[in-house]
Amino acid sequence: MTFDIHYKDTQSNARAGSITTDHGVIETPIFMPVGTQGTVKAVQMPELKSDTKAQIILGNTYHLYLRPGIEILERAGGLHKFNSWDGPILTDSGGFQVFSLSENRKLKEEGAEFRSHIDGSKHLFTPEKVMDIQRAIGADIIMAFDECCPGDAEYGYAKQSLELTERWLDRCFKRFHATEPKYGYNQSLFPIVQGCVYTDLRQRAAEHIARLGADGNAIGGLAVGEPTDKMYEMIEVVNEILPKDKPRYLMGVGTPVNLLEAIERGVDMFDCIMPTRNGRNGQLFTWYGTINIKNKKWEDDFSPIDPDGHSYVDTLYNKAYLHHLIKADELLGLQIASLHNLAFYLELVRQARQHIIEGDYTTWKTTMVRQLSNRL
Incomplete structure (x- = not known):
């Protein structure tokens, strides 16, 4: 995997680059749709x-290991073949999911029992097992196994958690470099900076x-x-230390x-379930602010969902129709x-990239933050 920075914003740390993988080139900054179980929910x-x-x-x-299981994915030839996505894939190590199972997991030096x-x-x-699982899934970018401690954790717990994460990270790197990809293309391992909200811990990590x-x-x-x-x-603390010639993934x-604020601070890659999860619950993100399409208004x-939108559904369907679909729990509503x-x-990230290239990212971002913060 290679990373090239093509443009830098003159007024901030924002940059426009490209990541080259064996499954294609990714233009940054980039947002990655979340396909937790091998599918981005409601979207083909x-x-x-x-x-x-x-x-x-x-x-x-975590989810792919439990279902359909690694044996099925290996027999399919990896996740790319299994789900018919021929572009790059990144796999989260499952650390956050194990963290979420606080009542059903136990952390120890060996690993996480859940x-x-x-x-x-x-x-x-x-x-070691998480490295082997991700090798078998076949993602282009795989993540180190870590403990994600709560944002309100006490300093003592956060420090102890980071120390465990660092020991696990060293084991991840050792296992990763002792093994080979399974499907004939390269894989890259990304470590994860932890440390909660404590500056010295984030700097150390x-x-x-x-x-x-x-x-x-x-x-x-x-x-x-x-x-x-x-x-x-x-983000600012960490990005002062992380190599500037490597992609940074928040x-x-x-x-x-x-996203816009983090791009200004030098982040290149993002993922979040928010666009799909919130969409399924009736929240739409538009260029003039957010809409709760369930509201009676x-x-x-009968106006388009978003006349300035960039999906065919934005002008094909109207707000009243989508309101009806979501209220009636129709599957088409979730898809739209x-x-x-x-x-x-x-x-949004494409336009951010373009404004970095044009040299006016900070001015554009300030306007967009004000605009996107509206509730319509």
Whole structure:
């Protein structure tokens, strides 16, 4: 995997680049639709590529390991063959999902022991096993196994958690470099900076990771309960240390405004379930602010969903029709809302890239933040 920076904003740390993988080139900054279980919910792969212009999607180690299982994925020839997505794929290591199972998991030096949310069966994720699973899934970019501690964790717990994550990271790197890809193309391992909201811990984590010389680096453990301004502060702290010639991936973030603010601070890659999850619940992101399409005010509004939108659904369907579909729990409503939101997110980062190239990113971002913060 290679990363090239083509343009830098003169007034901020924003940059426009490209990541080259064996499954294609990714133009950055980029948003990655979340395909947790091998599918981006309610969206078919051809629509994902042609309508939202997605360049890379995300899968999840925890969920794919439990179902359909690694044996099935190996027999299929990897996730690309299994789900018919021929572009790059990134897999989250499952650390966040294990963290979410606080009542059904136990952390120890060896790894994380947890019970399946599906059938209650007991499993153990070690750093070595997680590397092997992601090799078998066949993602182009795989993530190190970490503990994601809560955003409100006490300093003592956050420090202990980071120390465990660092020991696990060293084991991940050792296993990764002792094994080979299974399907004839290269894979890259990204370590994850943890440290909660504590500057010294984030600095320590970033320095440790910078020394490893990975193809790219991730920032984890944010948007998990800490204040937004603290999230931005931690991004700035970390990006001062992480190598500037490698892509930086902010995990699990976030709102359109979060993306723009993080791009200004030097982040290149994002993922979040927000566009699809919120869309399925009736929240639409538009160029003039957010819409709750369930509200009665849209019941007889026959204007396009978003006249400035970049998905075919935006002008094909009207707000009243989508209001009806969502209220009636029709599957088509989930599909339309998901396509709209994903297309919006992908167009947002495309426009951010264009304004970095044109040299007016900061001015444009300031206007967009004000505009996107409206509730319509």
